Amino acid sequence: MPAQRSAPTPQPSPDAVLIRRTMTEVGPVADKVTSYFYALLFVRHPDLRSLFPAAMDTQRDRLLKALLTAAEHIDNTPVLVDYLQNLGRGHRKYGTRPEHYPAVGECLIGSLSRFASAIWDAETEAAWVRAYTTISQVMIDAAAVDELRAPAWWYAEVVAHDLRTPDIAVITVRPDQPYPFLAGQYTSLETPWWPRIWRHYSFASAPRSDGLLSFHVKAVPAGWVSNALVHRARPGDIIRLGPPAGSMTVDHTTDSGLLCLGGGTGIAPIKALVEDVAEHGERRPVEVFYGARTDHDLYDIDTMLRLQQSHPWLAVRPVVDQRAHLHLPDAVREYGPWNEYDAYLSGPPGMIRSGVDALREAGIPSDRIRHDSVEELVAAGD
Numbered sequence: 479m480p481a482q483r484s485a486p487t488p489q490p491s492p493d494a495v496l497i498r499r500t501m502t503e504v505g506p507v508a509d510k511v512t513s514y515f516y517a518l519l520f521v522r523h524p525d526l527r528s529l530f531p532a533a534m535d536t537q538r539d540r541l542l543k544a545l546l547t548a549a550e551h552i553d554n555t556p557v558l559v560d561y562l563q564n565l566g567r568g569h570r571k572y573g574t575r576p577e578h579y580p581a582v583g584e585c586l587i588g589s590l591s592r593f594a595s596a597i598w599d600a601e602t603e604a605a606w607v608r609a610y611t612t613i614s615q616v617m618i619d620a621a622a623v624d625e626l627r628a629p630a631w632w633y634a635e636v637v638a639h640d641l642r643t644p645d646i647a648v649i650t651v652r653p654d655q656p657y658p659f660l661a662g663q664y665t666s667l668e669t670p671w672w673p674r675i676w677r678h679y680s681f682a683s684a685p686r687s688d689g690l691l692s693f694h695v696k697a698v699p700a701g702w703v704s705n706a707l708v709h710r711a712r713p714g715d716i717i718r719l720g721p722p723a724g725s726m727t728v729d730h731t732t733d734s735g736l737l738c739l740g741g742g743t744g745i746a747p748i749k750a751l752v753e754d755v756a757e758h759g760e761r762r763p764v765e766v767f768y769g770a771r772t773d774h775d776l777y778d779i780d781t782m783l784r785l786q787q788s789h790p791w792l793a794v795r796p797v798v799d800q801r802a803h804l805h806l807p808d809a810v811r812e813y814g815p816w817n818e819y820d821a822y823l824s825g826p827p828g829m830i831r832s833g834v835d836a837l838r839e840a841g842i843p844s845d846r847i848r849h850d851s852v853e854e855l856v857a858a859g860d
């Protein structure tokens with residue numbers, strides 16, 4: 479969930495209290511809850527097995543995690559609805575149908591009641607039924623609305639594959655039909671080599687007139703999708719894309735400056751944001767801090783410096799750990815003041831966390847700090 483907009487709820491509702499009590503109870507045996515949930519689901523509803531990847535290891539608990547996250551935030555309505563609508567739309571690409579939801583709900587409650595048996599009672603069950611009914615209805619409705627205006631997924635052909643370092647590739651694809659999105663957003667992507675395994679990647683450019691999309695992909699150890707994209711994908715290969723998502727987009731109703739932190743391949747959506755500002759013809763200051771571990775890892779510095787040369791309002795500052803002996807967020811503290819800026823962060827989860835702390839210390843209020851959900855990034859890390 480986007481951290482920047484979730485305000486703490488002062489008084490939890492009675493249902494939220496019961497849900498959190500269940501979560502505390504099952505926390506220490508979360509793995510068992512997950513295995514039992516999927517076992518129930520596939521034994522009772524074998525037809526649902528084909529909606530999931532063949533190997534259920536890394537992303538085995540994604541569905542359950544999303545449901546539990548939603549249940550935990552059941553009181554935080556606007557943030558929750560936003561999250562669930564996105565989730566509902568995103569589920570169209572898996573082939574999820576409205577009739578699948580009751581089956582999942584029944585197995586969720588079956589698993590929770592088993593592992594929280596010490597505290598489970600009729601009231602707790604009723605709270606979970608109400609929460610799950612709300613959650614699934616928002617998802618089903620959002621998917622139905624989306625069905626009228628967008629495909630469940632897009633096919634896209636790889637048209638260029640540029641290996642920038644031994645493990646980073648810039649990949650350009652041509653979708654089979656128009657793909658509307660905003661600079662700063664991301665998509666989910668499935669390769670032909672690992673069916674039904676989807677990973678998130680940010681768009682590396684603002685929308686282009688030729689309709690092409692590009693992504694920066696780093697092959698991480700044991701990363702199925704990232705290794706396939708970097709080492710195996712070639713022009714002519716066909717991948718699938720889910721719908722665009724994410725709220726790390728430029729607010730064109732203000733003229734505040736943009737402070738952007740891009741770490742590693744996290745520079746991709748930052749580059750898209752810079753292009754977006756340039757296209758809108760605005761003259762607002764944009765300060766980009768581009769972090770990498772070594773000089774060699776600054777694989778897109780030439781592009782960023784070219785952009786700086788063409789746009790006087792843009793400053794690009796490379797920060798190399800090895801040379802500066804500090805992490806990217808620390809470098810930002812040495813400049814400023816930043817209190818008049820909107821901040822955008824993109825990169826590894828640890829960088830986002832310490833970057834948010836550094837920016838808040840520098841006087842930027844939380845509602846002006848944007849980044850993708852750290853939970854999603856952790857889940858996307860291969």
Ligand SMILES: NC(=O)C1=CN([C@@H]2O[C@H](COP(=O)(O)OP(=O)(O)OC[C@H]3O[C@@H](n4cnc5c(N)ncnc54)[C@H](O)[C@@H]3O)[C@@H](O)[C@H]2O)C=CC1
Nearest residue numbers: 680741742743744769770771805806824825826828829832
């Ligand atoms: N929208 C987004 O937020 C996007 C995020 N990513 C994520 O970015 C990451 C890129 O990974 P790599 O290229 O391997 O980056 P990396 O590990 O090489 O680090 C890049 C930069 O982040 C800083 N950094 C790393 N860990 C930090 C920590 N714990 N605290 C403070 N600073 C830290 C480093 O100083 C370095 O400047 C991946 O995890 C990927 O999922 C990639 C694209 C878009």
